Amino acid sequence: MALASAASMALPGTDDPINVSQTVGFGVIAVIMVVSALRVVTTRNVVHAAMWLVMVLAGAAAQYVLLAAEFVAVAQVMVYIGAVVVLFLFGVMLTRARLGTDADLTRKNWYGAAFVGVVMLALLSFSLVDTFSDAKVPEDRRTGLAPSVAPGASAEEVEAALADPNVGSNTAAVSDSLFSQYLVPFEVVSVMLTAALIGAIVIARRD
């Protein structure tokens, strides 16, 4: 019992095993993320807000790794922390010269916004707990790839390929899905990125 409880222990009131180390890791990262997010919206210095935003984004990447979405985690780090935060810092630099504290960053009647946020959190929490009270994330979070069958394979070879579960990394499966099932949305996103880039240049250009 003592050894078993180190790796997994029953949820209070049930017999379902939970993975203790993963849950503790989740809790530590979640607390860091929530505290950093609160600092993003309450700090009086815009540059500090960008730095706290880095903490939130890095924590989100860690949660993706915990959920076996390693490619999304790497994309999150590269796109958000690498590009978006740098863009934010350039925006701060070009719109406001003084980098010190700025008391006017938050409205005078911020308690109305806080009321909206608290009510929204309460409603969301109630409905989520009510709906997904016993849903669990599976322990094995790798996804099966399509069975690899050579063209012109015999019926026996197809049977063997189907019987052998082709379990690989989620990155390979994501690339399979992205370039087959979601190819058209992928191309649309690339066109949209080009359009957004040209639009941003046109808007920000000094003419």
Next chain:
Amino acid sequence: MLLNQFLLLAAALFSIGVYGVIARRNGVAVLMSIELILNAVNINLIAFSAVHGDLSGQVFALFVIAIAAAEVGVGLAIVLAIYRNRHSVDLDELDLMKG
């Protein structure tokens, strides 16, 4: 791991982001709050992807990341254009469309 722990974390981030969008006066700070909201959505997508064993959630999370990058680019360009014309990014002073 329970699904609800990820969903509740995302709900907390979403609510904090909504608070920031309403309460902040600086245009850049509002854009940062929108990033918090988009990240909450991404956590939901990845969590449901893991629960259902379906990778469509991860693919859509990648789409959301790409669209967030485009949104930040255009949004900051608009903020810069406003700053050049009005010498301020205070959203309370932007009342040109007020009748």
